[in-house]
Amino acid sequence: MFNDRAIPRIDPRRPYVIGPSGLKRIVLGEEVGSRELQQNAHGHSSVKPQRSQGPFRLRSLVVLHTDRGALDEAARETLAAAAILASPDTEVVALLFGGNADSVAAAGEAGADRVLLCADPGFAPQRKLAVLAELWQREAPSRLCLPDRGADADLGRRFASRQGLAVACDVIEVVPGREVRSLAPAGQFAVQPLPPVLLLARKAADARLPFRGQGNDGGVLALPDVGERIRDLGTRSCPASQLALEEADLIVSAGNGVQDTGGLRQLAERMGAAVGASRVAVDDGRFAREQQVGATGKTVQASAYLAFGISGAVQHLQGIKECRHVIAVNLDAAAPIVKRADLTLVEDCQALISALNQLLAAERAANPVLETA
């Protein structure tokens, strides 16, 4: 175990990183790659060069579940990592579950040289394992990369276990030909010899590659009927109010500027959002202690954090530093939250909460399906 808080990442903008042990860790093809990137950045060329023209002798396989054909950031990062680690004679082959023609092009841009598509029947691990096992045998890749999240992580672990292959999870760094480093608790990371199956943590690689893959269409793989014995019971949604704040993707949060707490709770319920609060609003008894966000409350990671009447004191901002988008509603255009927010509405929050509630109520009345959703 190493104790190193400054965790190095695979960054294609740099041809390599020298680690604490003095090892050159990440090889970004040739040094030419970084010069091409600089040229692109200065507008000398808008088309990215191909990582490799081939011919290919080896293969690296990436398996991804798309979101209705779209590649999310974790998928792009995994393709980028595979492409960064591939030698010029290694072809990056991507298998996309639920992909379409658009995803073939997107995967090519993200670093794939050949893209294979396969239907996604949902949770069907045995059928997917059969496809993957066949592909593994046919292509004989030297490495399999998947994002360590959701369906990809599940399939990667099952595949490694079924094939008796060593696997590294939560990988944040790869030393080509040698070892991988994975996240471990308390700012540490664990080191293990480079295994054939890599499950990559978020941000293990920068998805903005200075090159692209060949993006060839490798055709469609059929899902074999292997008599799936695992039954998919589907997913059930629970009211956002029952969700732990740390798990919520959308949070409506109230500060001292919110007087209409009933209206705010109603808005959160109608938006399917969890409710958070500043310490002042909690101390005042308007919200429960477990709803407090900040240094002495919860640290949240929502995609969108709506801050109503919150000044944005440093202790509060500490709790929302990992939120993707922050929208602030405040009467004071100079409040500190404005600097952190991606969008600020200089507006009375009572009036806005009431208007949004009316809007959502009217929308539900016009579309009763939303009422039961």
Ligand SMILES: Cc1cc2nc3c(=O)[nH]c(=O)nc-3n(C[C@H](O)[C@H](O)[C@H](O)COP(=O)(O)OP(=O)(O)OC[C@H]3O[C@@H](n4cnc5c(N)ncnc54)[C@H](O)[C@@H]3O)c2cc1C
């Ligand atoms: C050791 C320590 C730990 C702390 N930990 C935390 C913590 O974990 N979390 C936390 O939140 N705080 C914490 N605090 C408190 C923090 O310093 C602030 O006091 C607190 O965050 C302020 O809460 P607020 O923004 O809701 O209230 P205020 O500072 O009172 O701000 C209210 C804001 O609402 C705006 N406003 C008022 N009326 C309206 C209206 N009608 N419409 C729109 N906007 C309006 C105002 O312009 C203002 O910006 C901590 C403090 C200390 C010392």
